[in-house]
Amino acid sequence: MHFTSAPDTATIHQLIARAQAYKRDPFPAEAPGRHRTLINLFFNPSLRTRLSTEKAGYQLGFQVITMDMAGGWQLEFEDGAVMNLEKAEHVREAAGVLSQYCDVLAVRSFPGLEDREADYEDRIITAFKTYATVPVVSLESAIRHPLQSLADCVTIAEHALHLRTRPKVVLTWAPHPRRLPQAVANSFAEWMLAWGEVDLVIANPPGFDLAERFRAGTQVLHDQREALRGADFVYAKNWSSYDDYGATAELPDWIVDEDKMALTNNAYFMHCLPVRRNVVVSDGVLNSDRSLVLQQANNRTWAAQAVLGVL
Ligand SMILES: NCCC[C@H](NC(=O)CCC(=O)O)C(=O)O
Ligand SMILES: NC(=O)OP(=O)(O)O
Numbered sequence: 001m002h003f004t005s006a007p008d009t010a011t012i013h014q015l016i017a018r019a020q021a022y023k024r025d026p027f028p029a030e031a032p033g034r035h036r037t038l039i040n041l042f043f044n045p046s047l048r049t050r051l052s053t054e055k056a057g058y059q060l061g062f063q064v065i066t067m068d069m070a071g072g073w074q075l076e077f078e079d080g081a082v083m084n085l086e087k088a089e090h091v092r093e094a095a096g097v098l099s100q101y102c103d104v105l106a107v108r109s110f111p112g113l114e115d116r117e118a119d120y121e122d123r124i125i126t127a128f129k130t131y132a133t134v135p136v137v138s139l140e141s142a143i144r145h146p147l148q149s150l151a152d153c154v155t156i157a158e159h160a161l162h163l164r165t166r167p168k169v170v171l172t173w174a175p176h177p178r179r180l181p182q183a184v185a186n187s188f189a190e191w192m193l194a195w196g197e198v199d200l201v202i203a204n205p206p207g208f209d210l211a212e213r214f215r216a217g218t219q220v221l222h223d224q225r226e227a228l229r230g231a232d233f234v235y236a237k238n239w240s241s242y243d244d245y246g247a248t249a250e251l252p253d254w255i256v257d258e259d260k261m262a263l264t265n266n267a268y269f270m271h272c273l274p275v276r277r278n279v280v281v282s283d284g285v286l287n288s289d290r291s292l293v294l295q296q297a298n299n300r301t302w303a304a305q306a307v308l309g310v311l
Helices: 012-024 048-059 091-101 116-120 123-131 146-159 183-195 224-228 293-308
Strands: 037-042 063-068 104-108 136-138 168-173 199-203 219-221 233-237 268-270
Touching: 012 146, 012 183, 012 293, 037 048, 037 091, 048 063, 048 146, 048 293, 091 104, 091 123, 104 123, 123 136, 136 146, 146 183, 146 233, 146 268, 146 293, 168 183, 168 224, 183 199, 183 233, 199 224, 219 224, 268 293
Parallel strands: 037 063, 037 104, 104 136, 168 199, 168 233, 199 219, 233 268
Antiparallel strands: none
16 A cells, blocks of 8 residues: 555544644554665655654654665666666666565655656656555655645644535645746646545646646636635645646746735645745744644654555
């Protein structure tokens, strides 16, 4: 059993309930990780995912080993490759070896944002699932970030209790100086839809629609102000274009600021972090008591425990 997308291990309601139980009681008496090893592999930087997953592993009783793959051999992922260039080791051997050292293998690997087909086949996480003989957990793959989305569901559940109607959640594109993956936005849309407890609206500029498979069933608006009207939760995130793959655009007007938040139903503000202040979101919004960014990061630990505890 792997955990790489929304419905992999249990229903979202079950996962949220388990995360909330760990939040109340982080150290289960039965310690599901006892005498087991968790290896975390990072092909890209991380602060939250690395530390919350390590913490979750320790609290469940796992031995935790984290490896920054910048310190390992460069891996080849293509089958049949003639490996006479810089890549020293094939994922077949690497995954096979790692499976003998651990009971759960967690992997972070961002997309290259050059070859859409390769990225959307999610080749790296798929190769680990194919060649590892232990459960594989996504710590953000080319196209999804499921532990983030689970933590986001927990955060919304915790703050939606007072609402009398289904919460309106707006996922809005926001400006950024770099080309970023679509993974966080894809996953967020996927989980909100699968969870079924909120009305999701996606706001993005023309040319930045998410892939059909992730936005299907969701209202997409190209007018940010119209989308934000009456929102209960505003989730900001930049992503590069799917249609003109990996392209970005300079649209500073898409920043989430106090003026935009005034259009909402006194909405909470959410972002997965790290966030560029006064580019993605204004200081005023991020510093306000409606900002949930630290609660989201906190919930990463309980989300990771909910998943690791049953693998
Ligand atoms: N893990 C959460 C987000 C990770 C990544 N963000 C970034 O790379 C931001 C880097 C910067 O701001 O330079 C993303 O968008 O998928
Ligand atoms: N939100 C998140 O995944 O943060 P890191 O990239 O720091 O792990």
